[in-house]
Amino acid sequence: MHAVFVFIVTLALLVLASVACPSTRRRRIHAQNYPGLTDQDILQEGKPATFVTPGQTYRIATGSTVVLPCRVTPAGAYVLAWKRGIAVLTAGPVKVTPDKRVRLLQSPVSTSSLTGIPELSGEGYSLELKDVRPQDAGDYVCQIGTMEPREITHTLEILVPPRIHYVSHSGPLEVLQGATVKMECRASGNPVPTVAWTRKNNVLPSGERSVSGLSLVIQHADRHSAGQYQCSADNGVGQPDTRHITLNVLYGPEVETERSTVHTGIGLEAQLVCIVHAEPSPQVLWFKDTAQLGTTEQHAAHARGNRYTLVIRNVTSADFGNYSCVASNSHGKGRGQLTLTGTAGLAVFDSPPLGTEKDTYNISWSVNSHAAITEYRLFYRQQPHHHHGHHQELIFNNSKMIYRNDWNSVVLPGAGVTNLQIPLPPPFPGVTRQKMWYTVRSLHPSTTYEARVQARNQHGWNKLSPIFHFTTRSNDMENMVEPSAQPAVYGISQQGMAPFSSGVREKLSSAFSLIVVLVVHLF
Numbered sequence: 001m002h003a004v005f006v007f008i009v010t011l012a013l014l015v016l017a018s019v020a021c022p023s024t025r026r027r028r029i030h031a032q033n034y035p036g037l038t039d040q041d042i043l044q045e046g047k048p049a050t051f052v053t054p055g056q057t058y059r060i061a062t063g064s065t066v067v068l069p070c071r072v073t074p075a076g077a078y079v080l081a082w083k084r085g086i087a088v089l090t091a092g093p094v095k096v097t098p099d100k101r102v103r104l105l106q107s108p109v110s111t112s113s114l115t116g117i118p119e120l121s122g123e124g125y126s127l128e129l130k131d132v133r134p135q136d137a138g139d140y141v142c143q144i145g146t147m148e149p150r151e152i153t154h155t156l157e158i159l160v161p162p163r164i165h166y167v168s169h170s171g172p173l174e175v176l177q178g179a180t181v182k183m184e185c186r187a188s189g190n191p192v193p194t195v196a197w198t199r200k201n202n203v204l205p206s207g208e209r210s211v212s213g214l215s216l217v218i219q220h221a222d223r224h225s226a227g228q229y230q231c232s233a234d235n236g237v238g239q240p241d242t243r244h245i246t247l248n249v250l251y252g253p254e255v256e257t258e259r260s261t262v263h264t265g266i267g268l269e270a271q272l273v274c275i276v277h278a279e280p281s282p283q284v285l286w287f288k289d290t291a292q293l294g295t296t297e298q299h300a301a302h303a304r305g306n307r308y309t310l311v312i313r314n315v316t317s318a319d320f321g322n323y324s325c326v327a328s329n330s331h332g333k334g335r336g337q338l339t340l341t342g343t344a345g346l347a348v349f350d351s352p353p354l355g356t357e358k359d360t361y362n363i364s365w366s367v368n369s370h371a372a373i374t375e376y377r378l379f380y381r382q383q384p385h386h387h388h389g390h391h392q393e394l395i396f397n398n399s400k401m402i403y404r405n406d407w408n409s410v411v412l413p414g415a416g417v418t419n420l421q422i423p424l425p426p427p428f429p430g431v432t433r434q435k436m437w438y439t440v441r442s443l444h445p446s447t448t449y450e451a452r453v454q455a456r457n458q459h460g461w462n463k464l465s466p467i468f469h470f471t472t473r474s475n476d477m478e479n480m481v482e483p484s485a486q487p488a489v490y491g492i493s494q495q496g497m498a499p500f501s502s503g504v505r506e507k508l509s510s511a512f513s514l515i516v517v518l519v520v521h522l523f
C-alpha cells in the first residue's frame, strides 16, 4: 500500500513538474551533471519523444545480471516508467518494486555527446535485474508518461542450466546374466537438454563411446557389461549435469586355466593357475583327482583378483597327475582341469627348413625338461603327395602310436643335459632346454620331408611334436626336370615342370614356398 501511494504521489509530482516548467528541470539536471554542455545540445523543443533503443529479446542464464536498455530522445522532457505486466517497477527516478534485485540505471544525458556514438543519444533509463530466475521470464515494458503512452517491450528468456531430476536407479543396479537392462535419466532446463550415455573407462556394450537418448538399453547383460555408467544432460548453458549408475551383473563362475599342462620337475615349486570370473565372488576349491586339497606344508592356495593359484612346494613324483579348480557361487559352478607332469614339453625344431646337402639333412631341435632326456624318437618321411586329398597322419590308439610304414623312425639316446646351469625364467622355472641333432641320410635331392620328434625322461614320454618340414638341396638344373624332383618344384610349372598338386601346396606355408621358389630360381 505504501509503495503504491509513494508511486502515485511521485508520478503526480513529476508529471506536474515537467508540464509546469520543463526547461528548468532539464537545465537543472544538465547543469548539475554535465556542466560542459550547452543548452543547444539539449533543447529540442517541439520534437516528439522517440525511443533510441528498440524492443528486443534477451536470453540470459539464471543467476546472471541483465540490463534492459531504454533510451529516449529528446532527453529529459518525459517521465519514464518500467512495467512488467500490470506491475509498475519504476516510475521516474523512483523504484516502486520492493524487489532488491531491481535497480534503475539512469543517465540523464546522452553519452553519445561524449563518445560520438549517435545511437546512444537521448536519455538513458535502463533497468538492471540481478540474479535472474526462471520466473523472471516475460515482457518488460519501458513507457513514456505522455498523454498518449508510448512504449518499447523487451522480452526476457531465462536460460536454465540442465538438471537431472530423475534417475531410474539410485543405488547399484544388480541383474542376472542375460537380463535386459534399461537405465533412464530425465532432465530439465532451458533450452531442453540432450541426455547422453557414456561408461567410465570403457566403451558402451554396443561398442560406441557415447549414445544419446533418455534411456540406455543393454540386451543380454554379461560380465563385460558390468561397470559404471554415466548419463549427462547438456543444453549449452552452464555445466552439464551428470549421474552415475553402477551395474552389477550376477553370474556363475567362468573358469579358464592359464596353462592346462604344467611341466615341472622333482624338488621344484609348481604353480597351477585358474582364471575365474564370477559375481558374486566365488569360493574356489582345489582337487587332485577326486581328493580335495587343503592348505598343508606341501600345498597352498592363493587368490589375487580373479587369479587363483595352487602352489605345490617341493614337487615329488606323487604330485604328478590331474588337478582341478572348482569355483562356485550362488549362481553356479565352474571347473578348470590341469595336468602337472614331469615329462618334457613339446620339441621345437631349430634347423633351417632348407638343407645345404642333396642327400643328407642335419635336423636339430630342443625340448624343455627338468629331468635329463634319456631317449628321443625321430620320425620322418617324404612329404606325401596328396593326389586324392587324403591326409596321412599318425594315428593314436589308446596312447599307443600306430604309424604308417612310410614313416622312418630313429631311436636316439639322450645327449644329456647340455646347459643345466642356465635355468629358464618363468613360466618354466628350473626347466632346462635340452638340444639334440641328427643327420638324416639317404635322402632325395630337392625333396620335402616331414618330421616329428618325441622325448622321454624319467617321468615318461612327452607329447609328439607338431610336424616340421625340411627340403633337401636341389640338384643341377638338368636333374631338376626329372619327375622324381616333383615335390620341390612348387611354383615353377611355367618352366616346363610337372604341375604341383594343390594338396602339397596347401601344406606349405606361403613363406616357405617363397623361399623354395627363390632358391630354385637362383640355381
Ligand SMILES: *[C@@H]1O[C@H](CO)[C@@H](O)[C@H](O)[C@H]1NC(C)=O
Residues within 6 Å of the ligand: 267, 314, 316
Ligand atoms: C623336498 O622333499 C624331499 C623328500 O620329501 C626332502 O628330502 C627335501 O628336503 C625337501 N626339500 C625342501 C626344500 O623342502
Ligand SMILES: *[C@@H]1O[C@H](CO)[C@@H](O)[C@H](O)[C@H]1NC(C)=O
Residues within 6 Å of the ligand: 320, 321, 322, 339
Ligand atoms: C588325466 O586326465 C586325462 C584325461 O583328461 C586322462 O587321460 C589321464 O589318464 C589322467 N591322468 C591321471 C594320472 O589320472
Ligand SMILES: *[C@@H]1O[C@H](CO)[C@@H](O)[C@H](O)[C@H]1NC(C)=O
Residues within 6 Å of the ligand: 362, 363, 364, 437, 438, 439
Ligand atoms: C647339426 O646342427 C647342430 C646344431 O645346429 C650342430 O651343433 C651340429 O654340429 C651339426 N652337425 C653336423 C654333422 O653338421
Ligand SMILES: *[C@@H]1O[C@H](CO)[C@@H](O)[C@H](O)[C@H]1NC(C)=O
Residues within 6 Å of the ligand: 397, 398
Ligand atoms: C585300436 O586298438 C584296438 C586293440 O588294441 C583295435 O581293436 C582297434 O581296431 C584299434 N583302432 C584303430 C582305429 O586302429
